[in-house]
Amino acid sequence: QVQLVESGGGSVQAGGSLRLSCTASGRTFSIYAMGWFRQAAGKEREFVAAINWSSSRTYYADSVKGRFTISRDHAKNTVYLQLNSLKPEDTAVYYCALVGSIGIKTYLFEAEYDYWGQGTQVTVSS
Numbered sequence: 001q002v003q004l005v006e007s008g009g010g011s012v013q014a015g016g017s018l019r020l021s022c023t024a025s026g027r028t029f030s031i032y033a034m035g036w037f038r039q040a041a042g043k044e045r046e047f048v049a050a051i052n053w054s055s056s057r058t059y060y061a062d063s064v065k066g067r068f069t070i071s072r073d074h075a076k077n078t079v080y081l082q083l084n085s086l087k088p089e090d091t092a093v094y095y096c097a098l099v100g101s102i103g104i105k106t107y108l109f110e111a112e113y114d115y116w117g118q119g120t121q122v123t124v125s126s
Contacts, residue, residue: 001026001027001115002024002025002026002027002028002030002031002098002100002114002115003024003025003026003115004022004023004024004096004097004098004115004116004117004118005022005023005025005117005118006020006021006022006094006095006096006117006118006119006120007020007021007022007120008020008021008120009094009120009121009122010121010122010123011123011124011125012086012122012123012124012125013124013125013126014086014087014088014124014125014126015085015086016086016124017082017083017084017085017086018083018086018122019080019081019082019083020036020080020081020083020094020096020120020122021078021079021080022034022036022078022079022080022081022096022117023076023077023078024077024078024079024098024115025077027100028077030100030101031053031077031098031099031100032052032053032054032099032100032101032102032105033050033051033052033053033098033099033105033107034050034051034053034072034079034096034097034098034099035047035048035049035050035051035059035070035079035096035097035098035099035107035113036048036049036050036070036079036081036094036095036096036097037094037095037097037110038090038092038093038094038095038122039092039093039095039119040089040091040092040093041092043092045095045110046061047061047107047108047109047110048060048061048064048068048081048094049061049064049068049069049070049081050070050107050108051070051071051072051079052107053072053074056072058070059106059107059108063089064083064090067083067084067085067086068081068082068083068084069081069082069084070082079096081094083122086122086124087124088124088125088126089124090122090124091122091123091124092121092122093119093120093121093122094119094120094121094122095116095117095118095119096116096117097110097113097115097116097117098113098114098115098116099112099113099114100114100115101114
């Protein structure tokens with residue numbers, strides 16, 4: 001089993017920045033990728049960004065490309081999401097997720113992830 005603990009959410013004004021962190025514990029030897037999804041009130045959860053754990057290749061949703069940056073600290077089993085130039089439409093609960101099984105994956109879909117964090121709220125006011 002793997003446990004994911006997120007931190008770093010909060011409230012900011014439009015144009016501001018936040019940094020989210022997610023640390024994995026437990027069976028961390030089987031991390032293949034980690035990603036971030038978000039769910040706004042009344043909407044479905046959507047992909048935000050992901051990072052391949054070994055290659056560090058990154059993947060982004062078009063809506064956040066150029067504003068958000070995902071990175072990872074291999075030694076700390078931690079993934080970060082730097083959120084810059086925040087917009088009110090970025091307001092959502094942000095979830096960290098982990099791919100713990102090998103296979104050909106796009107990292108874009110919830111079903112590809114094996115473990116999930118509890119979520120952290122990001123609120124952007126205009």
